[in-house]
Amino acid sequence: MAEPIISARNLTKYYKSPGLSKKAIPALEQINLDIFPGEIIALLGPNGAGKTTFLRILFGLIYPTSGEVLVFSSRPQEKSWKNRAGYVPEHYDPPKFLTGYELLEIGARVNGLSKNDFLSRLEWLEESLNLKEILNLNISQYSRGMLQQLALAGCFIHNPELIVLDEPTANLDALSRKKLQELLWEMAQENKTILISSHILSELEELCNRVILIDKGKIIQQGYIKDLLTSDGGYTICFKGFTTIPESLNALGNINYDPKLEIAYLETRTEYEKDRAVKILTENEVSIEFIEPKQKTLEEYFLEILEQKELEKYFLKITEEGK
Amino acid sequence: MNKKYIYKYFFRNTLHSFLFWLVIFIIVFEFALPFLLKIPTMIELSQSGRSKLIERMILEQLNLNLYIFGFFLAPALGIIAGRALVNQEIEVLLTHRLSRKDLFTSGFIFYGLFLFSIWLIFIILYLIVTYIFDHKIPLELVFKLVISLFGIFLPFLWVSFFSLNAKPVAVILLYLVVYLSMPSLAGYFEHPGNTGLEKFLANTSKVISIIVPQTQSFQLIVSPFSPVDKTGTHYTIFKWFLYGILWSLFLLLSGFLIYQRKDLIPHQT
Numbered sequence A: 001m002a003e004p005i006i007s008a009r010n011l012t013k014y015y016k017s018p019g020l021s022k023k024a025i026p027a028l029e030q031i032n033l034d035i036f037p038g039e040i041i042a043l044l045g046p047n048g049a050g051k052t053t054f055l056r057i058l059f060g061l062i063y064p065t066s067g068e069v070l071v072f073s074s075r076p077q078e079k080s081w082k083n084r085a086g087y088v089p090e091h092y093d094p095p096k097f098l099t100g101y102e103l104l105e106i107g108a109r110v111n112g113l114s115k116n117d118f119l120s121r122l123e124w125l126e127e128s129l130n131l132k133e134i135l136n137l138n139i140s141q142y143s144r145g146m147l148q149q150l151a152l153a154g155c156f157i158h159n160p161e162l163i164v165l166d167e168p169t170a171n172l173d174a175l176s177r178k179k180l181q182e183l184l185w186e187m188a189q190e191n192k193t194i195l196i197s198s199h200i201l202s203e204l205e206e207l208c209n210r211v212i213l214i215d216k217g218k219i220i221q222q223g224y225i226k227d228l229l230t231s232d233g234g235y236t237i238c239f240k241g242f243t244t245i246p247e248s249l250n251a252l253g254n255i256n257y258d259p260k261l262e263i264a265y266l267e268t269r270t271e272y273e274k275d276r277a278v279k280i281l282t283e284n285e286v287s288i289e290f291i292e293p294k295q296k297t298l299e300e301y302f303l304e305i306l307e308q309k310e311l312e313k314y315f316l317k318i319t320e321e322g323k
Numbered sequence B: 001m002n003k004k005y006i007y008k009y010f011f012r013n014t015l016h017s018f019l020f021w022l023v024i025f026i027i028v029f030e031f032a033l034p035f036l037l038k039i040p041t042m043i044e045l046s047q048s049g050r051s052k053l054i055e056r057m058i059l060e061q062l063n064l065n066l067y068i069f070g071f072f073l074a075p076a077l078g079i080i081a082g083r084a085l086v087n088q089e090i091e092v093l094l095t096h097r098l099s100r101k102d103l104f105t106s107g108f109i110f111y112g113l114f115l116f117s118i119w120l121i122f123i124i125l126y127l128i129v130t131y132i133f134d135h136k137i138p139l140e141l142v143f144k145l146v147i148s149l150f151g152i153f154l155p156f157l158w159v160s161f162f163s164l165n166a167k168p169v170a171v172i173l174l175y176l177v178v179y180l181s182m183p184s185l186a187g188y189f190e191h192p193g194n195t196g197l198e199k200f201l202a203n204t205s206k207v208i209s210i211i212v213p214q215t216q217s218f219q220l221i222v223s224p225f226s227p228v229d230k231t232g233t234h235y236t237i238f239k240w241f242l243y244g245i246l247w248s249l250f251l252l253l254s255g256f257l258i259y260q261r262k263d264l265i266p267h268q269t
Helices: A052-058 A100-110 A116-129 A144-155 A175-188 A200-209 A246-252 A269-282 A297-323 B005-015 B017-035 B038-046 B049-088 B090-095 B100-132 B141-163 B168-189 B196-211 B213-220 B234-261
Strands: A006-016 A023-035 A038-042 A066-071 A085-088 A162-166 A192-199 A210-215 A218-224 A236-241 A254-258 A263-269 A287-293
Touching: A006 A052, A023 A052, A023 A218, A023 B213, A038 A052, A038 A200, A038 A263, A038 A297, A052 A066, A052 A162, A052 A192, A085 A144, A100 A116, A100 A144, A100 A162, A100 B005, A100 B090, A116 A144, A116 A175, A144 A162, A175 A192, A175 A200, A192 A200, A200 A297, A210 A297, A218 A297, A236 A269, A246 A263, A246 A269, A246 B049, A263 A269, A269 A287, B005 B049, B005 B100, B017 B038, B017 B049, B017 B100, B038 B049, B049 B090, B049 B141, B090 B100, B100 B141, B141 B168, B168 B196
Parallel strands: A038 A192, A038 A210, A085 A162, A162 A192
Antiparallel strands: A006 A023, A006 A066, A210 A218, A236 A263, A236 A287, A254 A263
16 A cells, blocks of 8 residues: 555644643644545635644644654655645735745745746746646735635645645635636646545535545545445436326435426435335326435535534533533 | 845845845945035045044044944844744745745845944945045955954844844844843952852853853954054953854854754643
């Protein structure tokens, strides 16, 4: 098995609470994970879950309270690996006294790119991210969307193997969002390792192959996206060739009717409901087009897990109160 | 790694700073230009019978300028240097192949060279004046000139190191309060038959005086031609030299401790 690109062991981070109080606020607790070359990972979690803290530790911008994380087998604060990685932070605050071009040039050159390589990469990025009109402007004149485009360009300029994106589509318009998606697809084909934290789960669902779910500083679930999103008993039954939809079907799930195609979809929740529906449809001589296991969306999965956690917390609380 | 681009960053950062332009304005229009414009008059006066007295007055004026530079302008540059290293903007650079150590060393080299070049302007002015008035430069004076570098660098380093972890206003206020009050405090509490508390306060302020330049001693360090050291002996010069070394060690230590603290982002919770 290949060496992991990112490897975290018992990674813990506490922030000092503001003021004189000695109370520490936990941001990450005992995080253990490995990320391997070529993986495209969605880092999910509600606000304040610890995602940004984890990413900032990866790049040595803040230091863990305890535990260890290695990136390309090096400590985050070592600079040796930084030219192999690119990072788009959640709050991108570049120096305002430079132009976009100057900032990208500084980044590329300290990462070891020659002038010619820098210029050819820049030409490609101008096209891919629609940067042409903004690069010669002073950064102080940039809108939030432009800043995000510049952050992405700064991340990709040196053609890194590892790409870490914290809310990359924030502030981007629809066209830039689409361009970024295409760019990420292209990079995924090049076998690059991509770690994305985003709230727009539909974008991640198509791109990512693994999901790590963090809540309150802890990993609460992780796995391959295809395993996590598979059906837990639900099915979609597509049928047509009926005058009226049999009433008894209504009790077995939601029915969506497409009058144009004269086709209906029944979404059942369990295997039993599916079998019952098939029986009713056959008895009424309705033609079944297909039956397929229902696939959860990433958003549904995410909300389900969080709701489960909330319920667990609630039950724990009432059990303790009962004692 | 191409360090040229880090220096480019610091250079652009400096040009963006109001304080920098203020320092440049004062150096050019208050210190250098008036002297250079008066060179023909100086040459004329150097032939007169009062040339020694006039030379002394001009050198005193230069001493005062160097003192102002060390007291006000070097700390201002210290703030620019310190803030350039802790600004949130520096994070964008840290995500590239740069370490904090690179930024620290490059930043201090850049601003240090800048400070050094201003000090050189003063030395050139001193040399012009002494050349016009045919003043011999003994080895002792050269030594004093070199020591005067401490008087410029110490407040610069003091303020820049502490600007890394505190707001500039707080650093400057502390700098001024300690600078102006500490020397007199020690003397005030030191008298025959002082109480234990007075002894404690006198000693404490003496200790603090070691780590913060005192007004009078500072003037000795920065002003090679100052009459204050006219009565001084080699021992006095040696004493101030040691004082400078001690200061430098203290600053190096505090710089190291700040570097060890590792997260350069100030006021981070």
